[in-house]
Amino acid sequence: MAEKTIVHVMRHGEVHNPEQILYGRLPGYRLSDRGRGQAEAVAGWLAGNDITAVIASPLQRAQETAAPIAAAHGLTVTTDDELIESANVFEGKRVSPGDGALRDPRNWKHLRDPITPSWGEPYRQIAARMQGALDRARRAAAGHEAVVVSHQLPVETLRRVTTGKRLAHFPTHRKCNLASLTSFAYEGDVLVGWGYAEPAGR
Template identity: 35%
Template sequence: MRLILVRHGETASNVRMVLDSVPPGPPLTDAGRAQAAALAEQLAGEPVTAVYASTAVRARQTAEPVAAAHGLDVRVVEGVHEIFCGDLEGRHDREAYGIFTATVKRWAEGELDVPLPGGESGRQVLDRYLAAVAGITAGRREGETVVLVSHGASLRLGALALAGNVTPALAEAGLLPNTGRVVLDRVGDGWRCASWTGVDVVGG
């Protein structure tokens, strides 16, 4: 089976570069709704059998056109929301972003028990994210494609943990634009990344 992980469309917080992690969060901007419509067109030819979204409004709004294009409903799933920023929530200054990115980099390199100030550790993020992915992909058959609309930082960390051919360098450098996609294919009991924001990924 194939799992397509999608970052949500643009929000006002994205435009202002605000660390905004707590659901339900802001809705999509007009540009974000256009991105969601374009995403639905791009995925129209895929054999999509289920569309999931996090509990955030922006994720559900991004998923809705994709689901509608395949005659499906969006299934909201717990556990795939954005990394909880704790004391950094609502900030958009350089210091806050530096702390956030440095901490996520440490997680990608294996230091999963380091928490954000007042927020989650990498291990806490992965525990919830991977459990959610296991739940939505259990029992799926060969040839099925599942779309999960999630969030940039948690998505990248989850993909790094899931796919053997995703390196820390790719997860750290491969920042996802709004509606950017990571495509994973199930191989045996594991996953292999086929593409990252449209670029083929080798190895694994």
Template identity: 45%
Template sequence: MVAAQIHLVRHGEVFNPDRVLYGRLPGFGLSERGHKMAAAAANDLLARDRKYGTLIASPLQRTQESAAPVAALLGLTPVLDERVIEPHNHFEGKQMRRAVLNPRNWPALRDPNLPSWGEPYGSIVTRMMAAIEHAWKTTSSGDAVIVSHQLPIWMVHRYLADEALRHDPRKRRCALSSITTLEKVGDRFVEVEYRDPAAELAAGSLDVGAV
């Protein structure tokens, strides 16, 4: 048996009063609103009346905290997987608007196709698809839930849609605590649904974690 569907869940809002790009830095957990967003995603999954067999999360604090209500409602134990982690980034710990004005940071902006400021897009796709394939194969029944980050999820979306991996980070359709659902058709995964269960909580939220 294999998983019926794979649900890619993004984490909720992070407590980040200094508005820095936090990337993989430790100590960045969910805000109060972020916990409510994560609960909204968990409730959405529960309301689908589906069976769930696997819960996987990135090892970062914000994704583990976002996986917690999913684990509680669906009765699953989270398994950490480095392959679904946020990409490393040259601008971690910096305020992006200021950083791009500093000539010392300009070499990191030299090639947006890679991108030159962090992990190559192709590398992100490779590890994410490996994690998705593993979750699909090792889930004996029901669906698999993977709690990850905006850029990794968006790279999966663009890859499966046969779109160029290079993109404008400001135009990603991957809201906080959103859910992107995949199914395998033949030998290929396809995206079958996108939901934004925390949309009502989004007004005034802060979302500056990655480039």
């Protein structure tokens, strides 16, 4: 009988970002107090699980989110560079509706192709690297469970490609709230189910 493995793919907790910019891959963005509480809440929720691997994006917010989960299981956080946030030309700028970079006509050329998308890393590229990271996590925790900490768009893209959904989408349609878990269950190397949970609430 094939061994059963579960990989929980987690979005990091809330980030301290008083300037409200799109921080992307910029260094130095840590969890807020609320974000640390979210990470602790998820660590508590997973405390009784058979977790043998905790893997995170290299960015500070993901490492800080992974830390209490790893500590609860006596593990060290492993870094996988392929779990990093997606690249975006608006990184470091304000992009809220009615304010910032999106109002500047010089930036409109970046919005010409929402299918690829033209403003950042192609969805297919995100999907490929996240599938690779998911497979590495599954193999690392074969017969047990792993927790993988990444970022909203990479996690959403992974869910979409794994479940046969269209990769291009509206950001408001994402099923990936802060500190949420998108979990993939395997028998051997065959995906047999998936689920979504928000242990830290909304």
